[in-house]
Amino acid sequence: MNPTCYMCEKPATSREHAPPRCLFPKREHSLNGKDLRVNMITVPSCDEHNGDKSADDTYLMQILPMSIGLNDVAEHYFQSKVGQVLASNKRLVKSLDESAVPVMVHDIEKDQWAQAMAFKVDMDRLMSVLDMNARAIYFHHHGVKLAAKMSSVTNFSLLEGSPKLNDMVNRGMKMADDMLNDVGASRHGNNPDVFFYRIAREGNVELIEFTFYGTSKVLFTLIHDVRE
Numbered sequence: 667m668n669p670t671c672y673m674c675e676k677p678a679t680s681r682e683h684a685p686p687r688c689l690f691p692k693r694e695h696s697l698n699g700k701d702l703r704v705n706m707i708t709v710p711s712c713d714e715h716n717g718d719k720s721a722d723d724t725y726l727m728q729i730l731p732m733s734i735g736l737n738d739v740a741e742h743y744f745q746s747k748v749g750q751v752l753a754s755n756k757r758l759v760k761s762l763d764e765s766a767v768p769v770m771v772h773d774i775e776k777d778q779w780a781q782a783m784a785f786k787v788d789m790d791r792l793m794s795v796l797d798m799n800a801r802a803i804y805f806h807h808h809g810v811k812l813a814a815k816m817s818s819v820t821n822f823s824l825l826e827g828s829p830k831l832n833d834m835v836n837r838g839m840k841m842a843d844d845m846l847n848d849v850g851a852s853r854h855g856n857n858p859d860v861f862f863y864r865i866a867r868e869g870n871v872e873l874i875e876f877t878f879y880g881t882s883k884v885l886f887t888l889i890h891d892v893r894e
């Protein structure tokens with residue numbers, strides 16, 4: 667019997683990459699010429715839930731490496747490939763240009779403020795791609811489909827004009843990080859310079875943490891039904 671899709675009950679017709687393949691530099695765009703598009707995580711998928719090659723995945727590829735403080739792999743990938751793809755997307759360039767504003771970023775651990783540029787991005791779109799990816803990773807990890815709602819936060823998005831809320835989000839992410847460290851949650855993913863995830867459950871709370879390019883993090887929180 668064919669497996670069903672990681673998201674729905676339809677028969678799987680292909681494998682979906684989680685996270686999208688386009689985030690991983692091919693040999694020609696990779697620092698040190700190492701092909702990072704190997705041993706990626708895939709899950710069975712129907713046509714509808716396979717985002718491979720979709721515009722949303724490309725959007726994720728263009729937005730993620732723009733964060734500050736990313737590793738050399740991201741930097742090189744942006745220089746050699748992503749920047750060009752981005753430059754050819756006039757509409758996106760225009761919308762980023764028009765929304766660019768200088769902001770102060772607060773490092774809560776060092777309690778230091780730094781100047782950076784911020785752009786308005788389509789967070790709904792970004793988070794919906796990431797949400798699908800979290801469901802794919804959950805399925806990959808547990809072999810079980812996840813239908814329940816998750817809440818998610820990132821360390822690379824700022825809430826406009828709300829330094830206090832941003833600090834709160836960062837503290838929440840730090841606490842989750844501590845919890846994952848405490849339980850010794852291991853890093854999964856064969857190309858950790860591009861992506862790895864950690865997952866842990868305590869009581870009815872389960873955390874899934876994505877790390878892209880060394881520093882960009884997305885945290886998904888899932889509250890399990892206690893009757894399970």
Ligand SMILES: [Zn+2]
Pocket residue numbers: 671672673674675676711712713714715
């Ligand atoms: Zn499906």
